[in-house]
Amino acid sequence: MLHDVRYHSVLMKENRMVTWQERWRQRRTSWHLPDLHFDLENHASKLLPKPERRILVPLCGKSVDVEWLYREGHTVVGIEGIEQPIVEFFSERNLPYTTDHLTWAKVFKTEDDRLRMYCCDIFKMDMESLGKFDAVWDRASLVAIYEEDREKYAKVIKALLAPDFRYLISTTQYTPLEVYSGPPRNIPTALVEKLFSKLHFFVLFCISVNWEGCHGLSWMLPVCHSVFYCYIIKGDEDRSSKRDVNLQVRQCKG
Numbered sequence: 001m002l003h004d005v006r007y008h009s010v011l012m013k014e015n016r017m018v019t020w021q022e023r024w025r026q027r028r029t030s031w032h033l034p035d036l037h038f039d040l041e042n043h044a045s046k047l048l049p050k051p052e053r054r055i056l057v058p059l060c061g062k063s064v065d066v067e068w069l070y071r072e073g074h075t076v077v078g079i080e081g082i083e084q085p086i087v088e089f090f091s092e093r094n095l096p097y098t099t100d101h102l103t104w105a106k107v108f109k110t111e112d113d114r115l116r117m118y119c120c121d122i123f124k125m126d127m128e129s130l131g132k133f134d135a136v137w138d139r140a141s142l143v144a145i146y147e148e149d150r151e152k153y154a155k156v157i158k159a160l161l162a163p164d165f166r167y168l169i170s171t172t173q174y175t176p177l178e179v180y181s182g183p184p185r186n187i188p189t190a191l192v193e194k195l196f197s198k199l200h201f202f203v204l205f206c207i208s209v210n211w212e213g214c215h216g217l218s219w220m221l222p223v224c225h226s227v228f229y230c231y232i233i234k235g236d237e238d239r240s241s242k243r244d245v246n247l248q249v250r251q252c253k254g
């Protein structure tokens with residue numbers, strides 16, 4: 001039995017990207033938003049207090065947020081394991097790009113080289129050559145990572161942070177069901193605390209949503225109630241974001 005569990009675990013890690021490949025191929029990508037994500041829109045000034053930052057978007061898909069950050073003048077690096085969304089990202093925006101084949105990734109870059117998307121498994125990146133980042137925008141990323149990869153994921157992100165970094169995370173909390181446990185997976189605040197311990201970390205915002213009768217978001221339908229949490233983690237002593245956060249409650253109307 002133990003052998004089976006270990007075997008499954010090894011197999012799963014080796015095939016980490018297969019499920020995502022299938023999801024993109026079948027266009028089961030309901031996490032993809034047509035507009036800029038509201039948490040980024042609301043908290044961009046906290047994530048990016050200075051202009052021309054170097055920002056990492058792990059597990060970026062073909063997120064609109066990447067283009068927004070680029071248009072705002074920042075240098076943006078996206079990491080995405082599947083080539084299809086990267087190609088679609090550039091072609092849907094008529095954004096000219098070139099590609100390079102590295103030993104560990106295929107990289108897509110804009111003509112000015114201010115936006116790069118690396119096609120690779122985030123756990124197989126060459127961290128040295130990526131350099132350090134002033135900011136990380138983590139939306140539908142930590143919640144998408146397999147449970148057993150979370151520690152490793154946090155380690156990867158932490159290794160890429162510049163000393164005065166800002167890291168904005170948008171997550172979901174709910175009671176997992178036997179028939180549904182994500183992604184998006186349940187990320188309790190204690191887990192965020194554990195993964196990023198020793199760093200200054202604040203809850204920026206949380207909103208509780210009742211999904212009963214809601215037909216808008218199919219990916220959350222199996223769960224009747226969830227709480228969205230938005231955290232910021234900082235590399236400096238600036239504690240200006242620290243404040244009491246009131247839980248807002250919303251009933252989703254289908």
Ligand SMILES: C[S@@+](CC[C@H](N)C(=O)[O-])C[C@H]1O[C@@H](n2cnc3c(N)ncnc32)[C@H](O)[C@@H]1O
Binds near residue numbers: 031144
């Ligand atoms: C839930 S989607 C979120 C996409 C994007 N952050 C957004 O907000 O639209 C997760 C993405 O991560 C990619 N992905 C999953 N595991 C990955 C890994 N280990 N390395 C690189 N990309 C991965 C998937 O292909 C998928 O596009």
